[in-house]
Amino acid sequence: MPHDLPKAYEPAAIEARWAEYWVKENLFAVPTPDKDDKRPVFSILLPPPNVTGRLHMGHMLNQTQMDIITRWHRMRGYIALWLPGTDHAGIATQMMVEKQLASEGKKRRDLGREKFIERVWEWKKQYGSAITDQMRRLGASVDWSREYFTMDENLSRAVREVFVRLYEQGLIYRGKYIVNWCPRCETAISDLEVKHEEVPGKLWEIRYPVIGTNEFITVATTRPETMLGDTAVAVNERDERYTHLHGKKVMLPLMNREIPIITDELAQPEFGTGAVKVTPAHDPNDFEAGLRANLPVIEVMDEHAQMNQNAGRFAGMDRYTARKEVLENLREQGFLVGEKDYTVALGKCDRCGTVVEPRLSMQWFIKIQPLADRAIEVVENDYIRIIPANYRTIYLNWMKNIHDWCISRQLWWGHRIPAWHCACGKIIVSRETPTKCHKCGGSELKQDPDVLDTWFSSGLLPFTALGWPEPTRDLEVFYPTSLLITGFDILFFWVARMIMLGCWFMAPPQKPGTGNEHVGAGAIARPGAQGAPAQLSEHDLRNSVPYREVYIHALVRDAERQKMSKTKGNVLDPIQVIEKYGTDATRFTLAAMSSPGTDIAFNESRTEGYRAFANKIWNAARFMFMNVDRIGSWGAEPALSERPAGGSRMGTPTREASSELRPDRTECARSHTGIAGFQSATLEDRWILSRFNSVTREVNEALPAYRFDEAANAIYDFFWGEFCDWYIELIKPRLTQGSPDAKTTCANLVALFESSLRLLHPVMPFITDEIWHAIYDGNPPQKSLALAAYPQADEKQIDKAAETHMAILQDLIVSVRNLRAELKVETKAKVPVEVFAPDADIQALIEQNRGALERLANVDELRFAASSLEKLSNVRHTARFDVRLLYEQKIDVAAEREKIKKEFEKAEKELANGERQLGNEQFIAKAPGPVVDKLRARVEELRILIEKLRKKLDELG
Ligand SMILES: [Zn+2]
Ligand SMILES: [Zn+2]
Numbered sequence: 001m002p003h004d005l006p007k008a009y010e011p012a013a014i015e016a017r018w019a020e021y022w023v024k025e026n027l028f029a030v031p032t033p034d035k036d037d038k039r040p041v042f043s044i045l046l047p048p049p050n051v052t053g054r055l056h057m058g059h060m061l062n063q064t065q066m067d068i069i070t071r072w073h074r075m076r077g078y079i080a081l082w083l084p085g086t087d088h089a090g091i092a093t094q095m096m097v098e099k100q101l102a103s104e105g106k107k108r109r110d111l112g113r114e115k116f117i118e119r120v121w122e123w124k125k126q127y128g129s130a131i132t133d134q135m136r137r138l139g140a141s142v143d144w145s146r147e148y149f150t151m152d153e154n155l156s157r158a159v160r161e162v163f164v165r166l167y168e169q170g171l172i173y174r175g176k177y178i179v180n181w182c183p184r185c186e187t188a189i190s191d192l193e194v195k196h197e198e199v200p201g202k203l204w205e206i207r208y209p210v211i212g213t214n215e216f217i218t219v220a221t222t223r224p225e226t227m228l229g230d231t232a233v234a235v236n237e238r239d240e241r242y243t244h245l246h247g248k249k250v251m252l253p254l255m256n257r258e259i260p261i262i263t264d265e266l267a268q269p270e271f272g273t274g275a276v277k278v279t280p281a282h283d284p285n286d287f288e289a290g291l292r293a294n295l296p297v298i299e300v301m302d303e304h305a306q307m308n309q310n311a312g313r314f315a316g317m318d319r320y321t322a323r324k325e326v327l328e329n330l331r332e333q334g335f336l337v338g339e340k341d342y343t344v345a346l347g348k349c350d351r352c353g354t355v356v357e358p359r360l361s362m363q364w365f366i367k368i369q370p371l372a373d374r375a376i377e378v379v380e381n382d383y384i385r386i387i388p389a390n391y392r393t394i395y396l397n398w399m400k401n402i403h404d405w406c407i408s409r410q411l412w413w414g415h416r417i418p419a420w421h422c423a424c425g426k427i428i429v430s431r432e433t434p435t436k437c438h439k440c441g442g443s444e445l446k447q448d449p450d451v452l453d454t455w456f457s458s459g460l461l462p463f464t465a466l467g468w469p470e471p472t473r474d475l476e477v478f479y480p481t482s483l484l485i486t487g488f489d490i491l492f493f494w495v496a497r498m499i500m501l502g503c504w505f506m507a508p509p510q511k512p513g514t515g516n517e518h519v520g521a522g523a524i525a526r527p528g529a530q531g532a533p534a535q536l537s538e539h540d541l542r543n544s545v546p547y548r549e550v551y552i553h554a555l556v557r558d559a560e561r562q563k564m565s566k567t568k569g570n571v572l573d574p575i576q577v578i579e580k581y582g583t584d585a586t587r588f589t590l591a592a593m594s595s596p597g598t599d600i601a602f603n604e605s606r607t608e609g610y611r612a613f614a615n616k617i618w619n620a621a622r623f624m625f626m627n628v629d630r631i632g633s634w635g636a637e638p639a640l641s642e643r644p645a646g647g648s649r650m651g652t653p654t655r656e657a658s659s660e661l662r663p664d665r666t667e668c669a670r671s672h673t674g675i676a677g678f679q680s681a682t683l684e685d686r687w688i689l690s691r692f693n694s695v696t697r698e699v700n701e702a703l704p705a706y707r708f709d710e711a712a713n714a715i716y717d718f719f720w721g722e723f724c725d726w727y728i729e730l731i732k733p734r735l736t737q738g739s740p741d742a743k744t745t746c747a748n749l750v751a752l753f754e755s756s757l758r759l760l761h762p763v764m765p766f767i768t769d770e771i772w773h774a775i776y777d778g779n780p781p782q783k784s785l786a787l788a789a790y791p792q793a794d795e796k797q798i799d800k801a802a803e804t805h806m807a808i809l810q811d812l813i814v815s816v817r818n819l820r821a822e823l824k825v826e827t828k829a830k831v832p833v834e835v836f837a838p839d840a841d842i843q844a845l846i847e848q849n850r851g852a853l854e855r856l857a858n859v860d861e862l863r864f865a866a867s868s869l870e871k872l873s874n875v876r877h878t879a880r881f882d883v884r885l886l887y888e889q890k891i892d893v894a895a896e897r898e899k900i901k902k903e904f905e906k907a908e909k910e911l912a913n914g915e916r917q918l919g920n921e922q923f924i925a926k927a928p929g930p931v932v933d934k935l936r937a938r939v940e941e942l943r944i945l946i947e948k949l950r951k952k953l954d955e956l957g
Contacts, residue, residue, distance in 0.1 A: 005621060005622050005774055009619075009767070011583065015137070018765070020136075022139070022786070023144060026144075028074075028082065028141040029145040030080070030143050030146075032474050034473075037079065039078060042073035042079070042482045043481040044082050044482060046063075046066065046084045046142060048085045048150065048458060049086055049132075050086070051128040052093050052127075054130065055135070055138075057564065057572055058556055060586065061553055062485055064590045064591060065706075067762070068708060069485070071761060072703050074786060075761065075762070075786070075790035081143055081146075082140070083146055084140070084146070085148035085149060085461070086131065087454060088124075089454055090409055090413055090451060090453070091411060097116070097120050120413050138578075151415070154464075160415070163417065163418055163429070164429055167429045171366055171367045176360055176362055177365070178287040179358070180194050181305075183356075183357055184352050185351060186304070188359075188363055188406060189351075193349070193351070195349075196345045196348075198344070198346075200344075202341065203220050203221070203338075204221055204336060206277075206335050207335055207337050208250040208253060208335070210249075210261070211250060215245070217233055217245070218338075219276055220338075224327055225307070225311075226282045226300070228254065228312065229299065230259055231259055232278040232290075232293065233250055233262070233278065234262050234266045234267040236263065236264075241269075245261050248260075248261050254326065254330065262295075264292060266278065266286070278290060278293075278295065280298075282301065282357070299360055304318075305319045363408045364450065365407065368404050368500070369402070374507075379399075381541075386550045387549060387551045388597050398496065405497075408448075408452065409451050409453055411451050414452055418431065419448040420445040420446065420447050421447075422437035426438070460501055468506075480506075480548055481548075482547065486550070487552065503541065503544045503545060506546075507536050507541065508536070508540055551706050554600050556590070556599070557600065558602060580604075581608060581610070581611040582766070584763075585610040587763060587764065588607075588613065588614075588763055589606045591708040592606070592708075593606065594706075595709045613719075624753055627735050631742050675692060675751055675754075677747065679748060683805055683809070684726075684731060686802035687802040690799040691803065692718070693793045693797045695717075695759070696792065697793035699714055700790075700793065711763070727752075728749070731748075757775075758785065761785050769785045805845050808845060809852065811878055812846060825887060832860055832861035833857075833861070834865050834869065836865040836881060836882045836883075846862070846881070850862045869882040869883075870948065877945060878941075879944040897953065900956065901953060903949055904950065907945050911939060911946060
């Protein structure tokens with residue numbers, strides 16, 4: 001028996017083997033389907049991790065969910081493409097290499113741009129696949145043959161194409177703008193990349209002398225060094241304190257520069273003195289005010305946040321030294337009139353933690369409104385569904401208040417902007433490197449030094465990764481993709497940009513504009529004016545979206561619901577969790593805890609529990625194989641149809657057992673197509689078949705609704721609770737020698753097990769493939785369970801009567817077990833029981849299954865009472881029967897009363913709850929029919945039970 005499972009379940013060994021096998025066999029590669037392939041399509045893009053990344057719990061959750069959905073579709077016959085890749089991650093990667101250089105005592109400028117980029121590529125070659133290697137351990141069923149990198153040649157060409165087209169459409173401009181500037185990274189960073197932190201700081205009050213008077217105007221600031229660049233003082237038009245100063249000038253202290261007093265809404269009379277200094281070069285609001293009043297712009301700091309020559313005697317100082325010096329000087333000269341404690345919201349660079357400085361610089365922008373308009377329309381029309389729905393609102397609010405997107409970054413690593421500057425001032429934007437200026441004919445053209453924001457290229461991936469701008473078959477088949485699963489943190493960075501860019505470029509072609517020679521916001525024309533279709537048809541818009549659905553997953557927190565952070569030291573490394581409990585158990589934990597709208601408080605004890613679940617399945621499989629081998633060695637057994645009626649009283653076999661049931665497990669299993677080969681003969685057979693189909697239905701309904709928790713829990717309860725704990729126990733006597741249907745029972749067991757493995761596979765792919773291969777003795781019908789068919793519920797097999805009957809039987813067995821425990825009956829001692837069941841059918845049911853009761857509750861005799869057992873002790877009451885343990889023990893009336901009282905109270909509470917739910921119209925409208933029916937039946941039962949217990953309490957006095 002070469003394929004026997006080892007005694008102990010060792011996930012590490014199993015998982016490493018399968019992870020390697022799936023990749024080596026290329027099982028998840030999806031060749032471009034040809035025209036006559038009519039299978040349905042499921043496509044999903046992996047949010048590309050940064051090449052610098054390491055797998056964290058968020059990735060693990062994200063990828064587990066994607067893998068479950070993708071495997072599920074694949075098993076249901078879809079062409080299932082999960083497209084992986086990595087992002088070049090501009091700033092992050094550049095910083096990694098800069099750090100490496102620093103350890104050699106070098107800076108990137110020492111190498112020069114070209115050499116530095118070579119170094120980054122080397123770094124990428126050496127370390128860039130760490131994260132995808134980790135993904136392989138998770139069993140992610142991606143198509144590795146299609147793996148891309150955002151700096152690949154074809155993707156870079158697509159990026160250039162997009163930039164040039166947007167430019168030609170008049171949607172890209174260059175402008176001086178106040179941007180968030182990181183002096184360490186020496187680049188502009190977007191609002192989204194700035195982390196705000198509240199810190200204690202100071203508010204300084206400075207008075208400026210008004211020229212030609214004895215008066216002063218007092219202004220307040222948290223950044224006094226910027227006063228060196230003030231070009232006005234603003235007061236509010238309405239503020240009567242300053243009416244008499246309108247039109248006058250102040251003398252800027254330390255600089256001895258005259259600057260005007262202007263009126264502007266920037267100054268709020270309610271706030272402070274009502275007067276504010278205006279520094280257009282160093283504050284975004286002042287910049288706007290400066291534009292309104294046509295003020296000069298004086299920069300006093302450079303790109304390193306050092307004071308420049310415009311800062312007079314402070315030139316060359318860094319911003320904090322300058323702050324000290326400025327304050328010192330102001331104090332000495334009597335201009336500093338106040339200093340207050342003040343909470344400052346400091347903006348810090350998300351990457352390096354340096355305090356950002358608002359800085360005026362020349363940047364490239366996308367005129368975003370036309371793109372945003374479409375991105376709003378597709379979501380408002382539900383061409384893209386965002387789940388959970390609250391993120392739809394957040395998305396729409398953001399999109400409706402969007403600002404132009406600053407797409408240039410002052411980095412070396414990234415997609416360089418395809419624009420060339422000529423000495424004559426002409427800028428040439430082109431797909432290919434130009435050789436001549438079309439204005440002056442000059443040939444000394446310098447490419448713009450900036451690169452594009454990383455999110456620019458990743459925002460294009462849904463179509464560029466499928467071959468755009470070529471009209472590929474892949475685009476035809478896989479675009480729009482079916483689904484995106486991602487975290488809230490990149491909803492604006494990435495999700496929103498993909499929607500804007502996808503809807504713009506994947507709608508029918510825009511006629512190119514006239515080209516935009518001038519740059520700057522003023523020169524932008526709406527694309528509608530340039531011959532693009534003013535209105536897209538519903539069909540075109542619907543099919544331009546990058547994906548049909550977006551599922552935003554929760555955050556993974558620690559067991560105490562704290563956010564994981566390096567500073568708190570509570571970051572869980574998924575690889576360590578996997579090493580401890582196995583990937584299957586870790587995946588199962590994340591799935592079972594993924595309830596919508598709630599963050600996951602990751603608790604290792606849950607993972608430990610799911611490792612035990614895997615272990616349970618393992619042991620059940622070993623039990624099954626032992627029986628297959630044992631029973632297989634016996635001779636032939638008569639076919640069911642030839643057998644006396646007794647054995648199959650409860651059901652008609654669905655198919656004749658035949659010589660197909662051969663004495664080895666391969667044949668035993670292969671003779672069935674999964675559950676279809678299951679032949680139900682007894683109550684437990686009909687019950688488990690019914691339960692299997694119910695659970696299958698539940699899982700197949702839960703997954704498309706992203707209820708990973710419901711799917712996982714349903715499978716767990718079925719596989720462990722019903723299949724392993726009840727069904728296997730119930731059929732054990734039928735597997736013994738001499739049992740007339742041992743082979744059928746064994747074949748049933750295999751068929752059911754095989755189908756249950758299919759059901760579980762998307763969540764626990766490793767252990768299921770391992771056991772599945774063992775069932776087929778290493779010679780399975782497909783190369784992997786991942787390629788086998790997923791179970792579909794057969795409604796005809798859902799047998800309510802069998803489920804009700806089995807519930808009564810289970811109730812009886814559990815009641816006896818509980819009574820035994822309460823009375824402290826020795827485990828091995830057999831005890832007689834007496835049952836009162838007023839309904840003749842129920843009495844017959846118990847009678848027919850007395851064997852199960854005897855075995856599973858250790859009962860040696862079953863008697864039926866003619867009348868109620870209410871007056872007796874050692875009794876458990878239920879709505880359908882009373883059961884009494886015939887066991888001598890002194891009765892403690894008080895204790896008995898206390899016990900009954902507790903039962904009574906519990907039942908009343910449950911009844912009240914049930915009645916309340918049934919009275920809730922919303923619940924009735926929303927809950928599935930079977931759930932409501934079940935609740936109604938339970939309420940009925942509880943009413944009977946409460947009546948019984950009330951009588952009993954009366955009798956006990
Ligand atoms: Zn930085
Ligand atoms: Zn020129």
